[in-house]
Amino acid sequence: MGLGTIVGLYFYVKPDLPSVETLRDVRLQTPMQVYTKDGKLISQFGEQRRIPVTYEELPQYLIDAVLSTEDARFYDHFGVDPIGVLRALSVVLSTGEMREGASTITMQVARNFFLTRDKVLIRKIKEAFIALHIEQLLSKEEILTLYMNKPGLGHRSFGVAAAAEVYYGRTLDELTLAELATIAGLFQAPSALNPISNPERAKQRRRIVLRRMLDTGAITQEEYETAYNAPVTASYHVAEIEVSAPYLAEMVRQEMVNRYGEEVAYNSGFKVYTTVTAEQQEAAERALRENLHDYDERHGYRGAVMKLWGYSPAEVQSLKVGGAIDQATLATIQAHQGQPWDTQSIRDHLQRQPRFGRLIAAVVLAVHEQSADVMLRSGEKVTLPWEALDWARPFLDHDRQGRPPQRANEVLAAGEQIWVRDVEGELRLAQLPGPSSAVVGLNPTDGAVQTIVGGYSFNVSQYNRAMQAKRQVGSTIKPFIYASALDNGFTLSTLVNDAPITQWNPGAYSAWRPRNSPEVYDGPLRLREAIARSKNVVSVRLIRSLGVDTVADYLLRFGFSENDITRSEALSLGSASFTPMEMARAFSVFANGGFLVDPYFIEYIEDNEGNEVYRAEPVYACLECEAIQKRVAEGQVTEEELTEEQQQAYATPLAPRVISQQIAFLISDALRSSIWGGGSWAHDTGWNGTAWRAQALRKRYMSGKTGTTNDVKDAWFAGMMRGSTTVFWVGYDNLENRLGRVTLNSNLGRERQAIVGSDAGGTTALPAWVRYMRDVLPNFDTSPYPLPEGITSARIDQETGQLSQRTDYSSMFEYFIQGTEPTEFTEDEQQAPLIFEDVNDPLFKQ
Template sequence: MKFFKRFILALLVLAVLGVAAVGALYLYVKPELPSVATLRDVELQTPMQVFTQDGELISQFGEKRRIPVDLEDVPQSMVDAFLATEDSRFYQHIGVDPIGVMRAVWVLVTTGEIKEGASTITMQLARNFFLSFDRAWMRKIKETFIALHIEQLLDKDEILELYLNKITFGHRAFGVGAAAQVYYGKSLNELTLAQIATIAGLPKAPSNLNPISNPDASKARRRVVLLRMLDEKKITREQFDQAADAPVTARRHGAEVTVNAPYLAEMVRQQMIDRYGEEEAYNGGYNVYTTVKSDVQLAARQAVWDNLHAYDERHGYRGPVSVLWSEEDGRAALSSNEITRYLEKLKSVGAVIPAVVVEVEGQTATVMAKDVGRVTLPWESMHWAREYLNEERQGPPPESAADIMAAGHVIWLRRVAATDENNAVWRLAQLPEPSSAIASLRPSDGAVAAVVGGYSFALSQYNRALQAERQVGSNIKPLIYSAAFEQDLTLATLVNDAPINQWNPGSGIAWRPKNSPDVYEGPIRLRKALAKSKNVVSVRLIREVGVKQTADHIAKFGLDRSEVPENESISLGSLSMTPMQVARAYATFANGGFLVDPYVIERIEDRNGEVIFNAEPKLACVDCDNPAPQIISEQNAFLVAQAMNSAVWGGGSWAHNTGWNGTSWRIQRSKPIVNEVGRSIAGKTGTTNDVRDTWFSGFTTGLVTTTWVGFDDVSRQLGRTTMNPLLDSKQQAISGGEAGAKTALPGWILFMEKALPRYESGNMMIPPGVVNVRIDLATGKLSHLTDHTTRFEYFIDGTEPTEYADTQKDNGDIFKEDDRELF
């Protein structure tokens, strides 16, 4: 009895000492313990996501991939897997599991090694939020005390939810939601039991047990998780066997991007960093909604792709990417499995995918394409492939597939719509050498409708829509004509379209600006001169208005005045602008004279879905609360738009052999555009010297778009082509010298056919202060006649002609000899 009493007393003393030691230890580390109250308002680092206006994901930015989920949205089988593996007594202990601690101590005593950490889910949460992962006794002690605090502050479900959203799973995935997306491209409720067990096994060692980098170790760990679930009676033996034997299906997935628009995403990323700083922008959980509609943005990308491939095809085939084997060098042909493995290493780019030619016979070829398998290419998919000689010359048309390719060639394919049935076919392709860009705006407020900065963001992150300052060619002319209308010139004003030969004593050479084509018509009305893009008329207009005054006027359209040159060469487009700057300038003609600011972010939501920013753009209006600056009058804008409308529809009378086309006449052939907006469309081509840059800019009242095509290497010319006799006019619609009307306009049409139905456009309404009178086409004077020699013309009130043409006599040449050089 005495011994028993002493034993009990010793136990009590030890207990008191133990409690005292724990208390002393707590007091010792207390100053270093963080406040767990922050867990009440914890904001998990979540990436920034960028969406289209209609909610399609464009991109995701952030170092940590995290998709926060509520506990109620986590499948019960996943909860069971984590509890069985990490902390089966989670709902019974107080943050520290005595049984687990005793088990860890026993292992330490019997083996002399720390093999089990006895960490509960609460302790792991404490470590993840507040501590390091160092193996140290003091860290473990702090972890224990923090866990006890957490259990006092939060209930079990709150702790488990935080844990499932916080822990790391490798490949920058944090939380179970991100893990499901990164490894399987699925949401949690779509995962199989085998996939759930794989994810649940990762926290132990995310790098070593990763199913992508170490599938065998991951599969073994998955079996351990499944055995624990079986022991806890959370799954049946049949479920265990099926899941344990399942193949490893994990592979790295990106965010679930539904609209691939990397140039647009990069614009948003940069603006968010400028607004919030990099750390906050990437990890603040912002959802950014842009101004673009998903189908319109995809149409812009497709238009750039199709237009560049059309250019590339008419200029000829540059040959295979590489040659894996050939009869000449004696290299043996690869097997199907070897070709498949080879193709897996290659990446698709833009609209094209890699393929290997395996057989060529007659006018067909059999190829193996990446992720597609065997494909038979018919003659119609490759007969465009004349040999490329240079930008100016193409070789003879091929007669057979062997003239184009051979077995062992690595080539590119692209998928195109079939011409004779409602399916798609594969077509021989190549990576286009030129670049292109599209910038499209809503003229009423500057909202970006679409932006494409090049063929492939993977090849070049240079956003040509925003960054490429290229000479604009004749795209500058509407701005020059606007300056002329400010000086009371009119659409009916006659200017002499005749060659200019000006001697420059300083340089010792003559300046001879020429029309393109080199054709001159003598006295010509300004409406017709702009529609037909007469270069010498633009020079004469600058001389009439004044070089400095013209430069001042051009700068109003959003340009830095110091970058607008004061010389006559500006009339021919020597000024450099970006496609977005051109689109912004042209929006002024579409909206009544207002200079709107392009913007791409419509609203920003925080991690809780609260709107923290709404765009408040300046509007093209006079009486609204937030008007944009009106840089030209509504009447001036209307007159320029009218002349650009004639660039599309031409004029004169074809029945009387006086009909003529403007440079943008190809728009007339687009039934989708004509059916959508009728004749209420305006446009202007642009081509620089030696065809290094080609442009087309055009608009309706609801949408303005600029396209540019050229080489990144400004020394290269776009060249010219001859017709391929194997193709009809639909298969090769363009031949001869490249130009804005042939190179850039087709891409504009492809885009606008899809985009215009998504933006409401009205008729070009006649503004107040504009009168409409009948004029004589030859003289620009008033006319009493109503035949093909006259038309109604618009004038700013007070600038209309006051004299009538002499209709009783042959008008002949109305100019005196001294008046030939009008301006």
């Protein structure tokens, strides 16, 4: 009868039994991980934290612990344990309740993969039959491995390896016997026996596990006693992020979801390797943040985050009505009735504060003559010296700062919550910067993103300014206008009149007066000097000569969108709005010899078994490849005649050429003058370019262009060399705010405050690029740009731009496209043209 019953039950449930063949090719849900190019973890995405391990990677102590408590006869039964079944049946008969499930590890695997946890008889029957099938299909080791990797063990950890990371921050092979026993105890009830949520119950369960291990001979008496008395050391550990790049991680997440869908992207165990390196990404983030802090400190201190004690009853009442303080903080304020808080209350408050960048939350405990005692989030008490506070003159508005403080109590008061930051090992008073910033670095050869930061802190704002913020570009538009001029008959020695312009607009009954910044006019200037010194009126005269449509159409070559280009003379002053990424791509055309590359940030993707499922296929800016492909196309050589190296170059996919190599070279070389200037300082003819601060890097073959918009709302710097194009932008998210100007803080002097006056691209964005390059310069090619065919040089007179036979300070060598060099020599008595103010004056002299 019993045998007949079993057979009958089998045929009854057979239609509902799943195919266990799927267990041979099981795909456990594993989170997506994002890495730098050099293998450092950036981020992890997915609902379940799981780290699949093989049987060989399971510690023997863990195996013994699980078997001792979950299924001591695992290696003896055939999937269903008859002894366990009889024991469970006797409990049912004696109590009338199903208190024991008699489930073996194999049956639990069947339930975990194919069934629900409902305590009903039919589920148990199905579980038993599936277990029998599993035992026929898989080895005991394979079954145990599935069991160890599948179940949820609390705090979003799935599988024993993830539990080790979550609870102890270490791998399985690094855990002690006590810690392994704790994890083994979680299989019964992860929520109730959690060592973080319920440490005492977890300890009791651990002792049961250890006792059973001792009874089965898996551990010695000494090992048992040591582990039995060990303290509970579990605490919550997030994934060990090695490199901070949250904006890049979010870009990857969006791309992967678009490519595979959420379910597959998050749970398939993809490993995504980006194009950035840890060193360059960290250097860029550090440079961006330090630059914003430098700006913020120049402009003054805006005060503490909040006051924690010292309130009157009326002030407390207004806090309750205003809702400006969270309920926990308000409750503590009321409990202390205006008196200083105790240490634990301060620590609890600081632990609740958000994390922004490298800022550290602190509370002022006491203020002395020229120092202050503060408590940090960690509970540590430190003293801020005067050198950490003396910068904090009051912020009045964007253009004005208050009187520099003389005593610490002019800056801080006991009970204030403030921010501090670590500067070269010393803590310093800080504040969350007012403006925002972004940086994009590209490899101009193939468009690979070398670094990208979309703001000061992802916790402050997830808005990725590097990719999404279209901001007016100001004078960084000028290299593209000058490239158009060089492509239409102008040369770097062409003289253009740097003189004021006034144009009456009868419709508006007003005059348009574009101005230089600073408002200095020098008369006729060579184009090289005009672009290096960023002369606004020269750009206006160029666009008038060329025509607005000619220049606008030329800008489209650099990948800019038609919708973002204003077809008016204001285009010459940078009225167009582009993102930092678009600017980096466009400037890369000059850096790579005239090709428009496509930016990309994912190098390759691996599945959970390490198989490569995607690799980027960029197009390249390759002069040698272009030359070889041209020779084959013109019939100068056949493919068969190419060497192996030449064949690789011939097969290289080329980016489209958008300007000639000659034009790219001339603009890149002209922008070197933005850094190094020209003339002779010894003979009072020397001049600086707007990017002269980059001279600190002492590299001759760097190029760059600063940019500042009207009312100083945006500051830019684009820096180039053969191996990198990097663009920094600084500005307020709120377009009503401007970057402003600063006066000298007498507490600091010129030694500690190098920048005074109006903010601009050269003072507000360029210093970030210099700081970044100091850290990463050895990674890049800073050799001279190759001299293209069709480029020649001639000695010219620096004042007139004509040929010169002099070899003194008054002359220099200039580059020209062959056939455009001057044909006349300057005469000693020749004078420079007059400065004209009328808009109909002769604008140019060649």
